Amino acid sequence: MDLRVAFAGLTLKNPLLTASGTFGYGREAAEIYDLGILGGVMVKGVSREPWPGNPPARVARAPGGMLNAIGLQNPGLKHFVEVDLPFLRRYQTAVVVNVVGHDQQGFVDVVQGVTGQEGVAAIELNISCPNVADGLLFSQDPASARRLVQAARAATGLPLIVKISPNVTDPVALGQACKEAGADALSAINTLLGMAIDTARRRPVLGNRTGGLSGPAVKPIGLRIVYDLAAQVGLPVIGMGGIETGLDALEYIMAGARAVAVGTAVFRDPYAPPRIVRELGEELQSHGFENATQAWAAANPAAREAAS
Amino acid sequence: MDLRVAFAGLTLKNPLLTASGTFGYGREAAEIYDLGILGGVMVKGVSREPWPGNPPARVARAPGGMLNAIGLQNPGLKHFVEVDLPFLRRYQTAVVVNVVGHDQQGFVDVVQGVTGQEGVAAIELNISCPNVADGLLFSQDPASARRLVQAARAATGLPLIVKISPNVTDPVALGQACKEAGADALSAINTLLGMAIDTARRRPVLGNRTGGLSGPAVKPIGLRIVYDLAAQVGLPVIGMGGIETGLDALEYIMAGARAVAVGTAVFRDPYAPPRIVRELGEELQSHGFENATQAWAAANPAAREAAS
Amino acid sequence: MRGWDLEVTAANRPAPGYAEISCKAPQAVAALPGQFFMLRAGEHPDTYLPRAFSWYRQEAPDRLSFLFRVQGPGTRHLGGLRAGDHLYALGPLGHGFTLPERPVRAALLGGGVGVPPLWGLARNLLAGGSEVLALIGARSGAHLVGAEEIAALGAEVRLATDDGSAGRKGLLTDLLEGEQVDALYACGPEPMLRRVQEISLGAGLPAELALEAPMACGYGVCMGCVVERTRPQDELGDYGRYARVCREGPVFRAEEVRF
Amino acid sequence: MRGWDLEVTAANRPAPGYAEISCKAPQAVAALPGQFFMLRAGEHPDTYLPRAFSWYRQEAPDRLSFLFRVQGPGTRHLGGLRAGDHLYALGPLGHGFTLPERPVRAALLGGGVGVPPLWGLARNLLAGGSEVLALIGARSGAHLVGAEEIAALGAEVRLATDDGSAGRKGLLTDLLEGEQVDALYACGPEPMLRRVQEISLGAGLPAELALEAPMACGYGVCMGCVVERTRPQDELGDYGRYARVCREGPVFRAEEVRF
Numbered sequence A, B: 001m002d003l004r005v006a007f008a009g010l011t012l013k014n015p016l017l018t019a020s021g022t023f024g025y026g027r028e029a030a031e032i033y034d035l036g037i038l039g040g041v042m043v044k045g046v047s048r049e050p051w052p053g054n055p056p057a058r059v060a061r062a063p064g065g066m067l068n069a070i071g072l073q074n075p076g077l078k079h080f081v082e083v084d085l086p087f088l089r090r091y092q093t094a095v096v097v098n099v100v101g102h103d104q105q106g107f108v109d110v111v112q113g114v115t116g117q118e119g120v121a122a123i124e125l126n127i128s129c130p131n132v133a134d135g136l137l138f139s140q141d142p143a144s145a146r147r148l149v150q151a152a153r154a155a156t157g158l159p160l161i162v163k164i165s166p167n168v169t170d171p172v173a174l175g176q177a178c179k180e181a182g183a184d185a186l187s188a189i190n191t192l193l194g195m196a197i198d199t200a201r202r203r204p205v206l207g208n209r210t211g212g213l214s215g216p217a218v219k220p221i222g223l224r225i226v227y228d229l230a231a232q233v234g235l236p237v238i239g240m241g242g243i244e245t246g247l248d249a250l251e252y253i254m255a256g257a258r259a260v261a262v263g264t265a266v267f268r269d270p271y272a273p274p275r276i277v278r279e280l281g282e283e284l285q286s287h288g289f290e291n292a293t294q295a296w297a298a299a300n301p302a303a304r305e306a307a308s
Numbered sequence C, D: 001m002r003g004w005d006l007e008v009t010a011a012n013r014p015a016p017g018y019a020e021i022s023c024k025a026p027q028a029v030a031a032l033p034g035q036f037f038m039l040r041a042g043e044h045p046d047t048y049l050p051r052a053f054s055w056y057r058q059e060a061p062d063r064l065s066f067l068f069r070v071q072g073p074g075t076r077h078l079g080g081l082r083a084g085d086h087l088y089a090l091g092p093l094g095h096g097f098t099l100p101e102r103p104v105r106a107a108l109l110g111g112g113v114g115v116p117p118l119w120g121l122a123r124n125l126l127a128g129g130s131e132v133l134a135l136i137g138a139r140s141g142a143h144l145v146g147a148e149e150i151a152a153l154g155a156e157v158r159l160a161t162d163d164g165s166a167g168r169k170g171l172l173t174d175l176l177e178g179e180q181v182d183a184l185y186a187c188g189p190e191p192m193l194r195r196v197q198e199i200s201l202g203a204g205l206p207a208e209l210a211l212e213a214p215m216a217c218g219y220g221v222c223m224g225c226v227v228e229r230t231r232p233q234d235e236l237g238d239y240g241r242y243a244r245v246c247r248e249g250p251v252f253r254a255e256e257v258r259f
């Protein structure tokens, strides 16, 4: 089974990436399998300066998934470039740098800082983190998203992916603005704003009160948003949200995703990424496809819409 | 345990209602228990004329819940007033009429049509159904929601509840607009727009392509929105989304809900409503409360916020 | 309708991909042929909703079995039950087959997973003095279920398979050619039911079809399981366009349904 | 770290609300005292994430047990396992207790559900020639777990309960009064750990604390399980404010942690 996919200036050995923030910078998983098995690694959000993140408790169970309020704890650009990136460079996998900032300049500085570094395959702008005060700033208003993407576009020649929030009325309008500003691809979805209540202590479980919902529970929402983005914006989409099996991955591909990412499932099963790569090959075969792109084309909403 | 609650001109024997669209007009459940056990029944959406609903398939499984795209099939105002309401009047429970329309006049005509009918305790305006083309029209724009609620307010003296959509960037702004327009209470949440893909048939499972996600999977989102509405809008809120047990109901009450509604859980367990009433009493007791209002006050965000 | 906690007494695999689970069931779980139950077991996230199944055999007054094909998470979990396990059943639900007022010669058509409701129907027809011709089809001989069990009741059984590996090769409905029957009863995949509908309308032969639809509740409250009616119920206007398979059905007269 | 499919060989209830499950475990599952495993069983929606548990006893080289209090859905499901069932374990994980270089007299403090990691610690300390004073506390005598098992290793065991129904009435740390020890090792509820930290800092007595935190992954990738450090790691600036309990811990030196 030929699993290679190519889009937006990226060529991946298979369509499976690990989602940002659920895989650190690859070090822990590298203890149990060769990261070269993966289509790519989307690293934990990198900010210009080190960020401490939110006070605990940072995670809570949720039906069919979990809530997190990590708040983007990360060691910052310098540490990433000097320590984490060289580590990842040892593996035959595409490294996508997830970028965060408190303001436009914060984003742009990181984009600039990683551009030109060896071994960076693409940049993903995280304008959709619900767990920091200004995390959704750029998602709630397409105009400010447009300005941010334009600035990032001017700062890099690398493939530029923008991560779309599900916590907005109109993800398509947001995607459209990103496209017009020069984004090469979209990724979706980030987590959904949620809450858990500890009845014994009569207050929210999480230190930050609210957190982001992820895992199988959000899969239907991710599929809907990927479907709409793929059909209506017309940029390649990296789909994610609740992927646990090869069949889930195929569902996203048929919804219109060119590639997919696995997040929360790696907490339940650290071996999930190599397993999903294998299962996706099996599912493609049993569904009668010769490669991953065929499956995407067979059902992709744009092609289907055009044909109907 | 004293389970009575009173708010927004409503007095309920207990805080548990059945959610609109998951209980028909009470006829089927009445075959297995006395509806008088319930705090209230929020009936299936009623439109001015009969509506046929969407083509099948209308339901699909989802992790920790389900998707539906019923499209508000209902027999219309006349049938409701002549057949369903008289049936419900036989039970000692509060009847909340869920109202739908394609435009403002459609809503207002139903509001007028049920006002003055014996046995209607309150009206719930459903401006948040994701399964009909114009279902989210009034949710996506607080200004048009304001006009609609003003018109409904002018048409009735009954307690007026507005049902809030989770598919918007800012549910609080929407709730605020409803409050200013004269709503007495809010209910939240309606279903989240989602999708399921049938990989064998290479297309969406549902006839309407997208559907509304409900069940335990959405509970964290419901809790977050109820918490925000209760703390920031300051109208009483009827909480729903994934309630299955008395503990779930207590979580919603502690998030700030004055009453709660059970929806999808009645598909899994038709006896869920009387069971949850019983369990809620037990939970209140084991958490050290003497009545339901105490639990609400002990943890309600408005009081907590004011105190901190 | 009532909720029942049923204990599984036996589980077996009558054909590849099929499972039959037999349960200890109180006599009160009396169900008519064509009625169904909503079953659930386990708490996997993908099995939040119960699943609909016709009852299959009732070999003793306090026994009830279900026969199903493993298709997805719901049937996978139910198919994994073993003797001693429990399942939750809501039922009996819906509107079953109509028995003729006087003895007739009836053809029962069961395609694949459509066979289960025919066992009870055959039993009741035979008990009422009718003659039963049971036409049973499957993909191949290995996938045939229920034929022996229905024959054992005293019905005349004929077979058809897609590949000809058992009985006649071809469509199940082809077996009707040259047969003299007074009524048709059918359950199976939609193309087969359409064909039975055509035959019924063409020959003016009364037919009842047992339908399937994705269901959420199974007892009439979700409006999820609808089928289009040929004649909307007039007093309800447009609303009457769709009927609930779980409540007005699952058995409909052939002329009522628009596929 | 590795994933293991473990077969349960026995399950019992050592005290009300507690469960101990013993498993058949390959020798390779070698774990140091204070290390833990992420366990899961079943597929209930509320148990999507695995749960963290110290390993408790290793009575034979191919056996491993876990002891836990039933608190919520995760422990409810694990507590329902019976001999013959399987569970999935990821581990061993984290950074365990540090053994002294020469024999010492060590006090081990275990409050309630904090006892499990002390069994292995006591065994290894004793094997290294140290003296072990094990102080074990619980709400009441009925809720005491692990005391007999740790005594059976050859440790000196003293008890404290909130209600005085076994051992001394009062705080576990009160049992330290008048004792001459060289090192403290503690695991239990946060107020008890704070108290041990005070004693350690006050008396300049080395102490190690085994911490708990809500965890998602257990192996360092989610950043969910952090505890605040007293001295941020300078080279990482602000980032160093929080350490991962699952990776830098769960055992920390008392002076490292800011409660």
Ligand SMILES: Cc1cc2nc3c(=O)[nH]c(=O)nc-3n(C[C@H](O)[C@H](O)[C@H](O)COP(=O)(O)OP(=O)(O)OC[C@H]3O[C@@H](n4cnc5c(N)ncnc54)[C@H](O)[C@@H]3O)c2cc1C
Residues within 6 Å of the ligand: B059, B060, B061, B062, B196, B197, B198, B199, B200, B205, C036, C051, C052, C053, C054, C055, C067, C068, C069, C070, C071, C072, C073, C074, C075, C076, C113, C116, C117, C211, C212, C213, C214, C215, C245, C250
């Ligand atoms: C009245 C009635 C009686 C019945 N009696 C019997 C019987 O006696 N024996 C029997 O074998 N069956 C019977 N059925 C059918 C049975 O209910 C289904 O086979 C069962 O519900 C399948 O559940 P599942 O979870 O195993 O499969 P599902 O995974 O639900 O798959 C069933 C099909 O639904 C589609 N689907 C639904 N949701 C999704 C989704 N989210 N993603 C992808 N695909 C989806 C797929 O096309 C799939 O092939 C009956 C149905 C009805 C309505």
Ligand SMILES: Cc1cc2nc3c(=O)[nH]c(=O)nc-3n(C[C@H](O)[C@H](O)[C@H](O)COP(=O)(O)OP(=O)(O)OC[C@H]3O[C@@H](n4cnc5c(N)ncnc54)[C@H](O)[C@@H]3O)c2cc1C
Residues within 6 Å of the ligand: A059, A060, A061, A062, A196, A197, A198, A199, A200, A205, D036, D051, D052, D053, D054, D055, D067, D068, D069, D070, D071, D072, D073, D074, D075, D076, D113, D116, D117, D211, D212, D213, D214, D215, D245, D250
């Ligand atoms: C390194 C380590 C080792 C451990 N070793 C042991 C051991 O040996 N034995 C032992 O008994 N325990 C041990 N624990 C604790 C154990 O992990 C927890 O008891 C277990 O995770 C509880 O899971 P649960 O699903 O049963 O309870 P949960 O329902 O998760 O409840 C635990 C507490 O978390 C809160 N909570 C979390 N999420 C929610 C939510 N969504 N809604 C409401 N409340 C919530 C509540 O306050 C609740 O009281 C250890 C923990 C760690 C980190």
Ligand SMILES: Cc1cc2nc3c(=O)[nH]c(=O)nc-3n(C[C@H](O)[C@H](O)[C@H](O)COP(=O)(O)O)c2cc1C
Residues within 6 Å of the ligand: A019, A020, A021, A022, A044, A045, A068, A070, A072, A098, A126, A129, A163, A189, A190, A191, A213, A214, A215, A216, A218, A240, A241, A242, A243, A261, A262, A263, A264, A265, D222, D224
């Ligand atoms: C613990 C945790 C941390 C996350 N951190 C980030 C992050 O740093 N940057 C980002 O873009 N997304 C982050 N996400 C979102 C995921 O990348 C992903 O979009 C989301 O979880 C949905 O996928 P899943 O259901 O497979 O987890 C995080 C998610 C989780 C659960």
Ligand SMILES: Cc1cc2nc3c(=O)[nH]c(=O)nc-3n(C[C@H](O)[C@H](O)[C@H](O)COP(=O)(O)O)c2cc1C
Residues within 6 Å of the ligand: B019, B020, B021, B022, B044, B045, B068, B070, B072, B098, B126, B129, B163, B188, B189, B190, B191, B213, B214, B215, B216, B218, B240, B241, B242, B243, B261, B262, B263, B264, B265, C222, C224
């Ligand atoms: C099958 C189905 C039909 C529904 N129909 C309506 C409706 O007619 N009017 C309405 O306001 N909400 C409707 N809803 C939304 C529910 O009332 C409720 O807001 C939502 O399902 C969340 O609660 P739950 O998770 O307990 O089901 C429907 C939900 C379902 C599942």
Ligand code: FES
Residues within 6 Å of the ligand: C214, C215, C216, C217, C218, C219, C220, C221, C222, C223, C224, C225, C226, C244, C245, C246, C247
């Ligand atoms: S399945 Fe719910 S109405 Fe038929």
Ligand code: FES
Residues within 6 Å of the ligand: D214, D215, D216, D217, D218, D219, D220, D221, D222, D223, D224, D225, D226, D244, D245, D246, D247
């Ligand atoms: S539990 Fe995930 S980093 Fe510690």
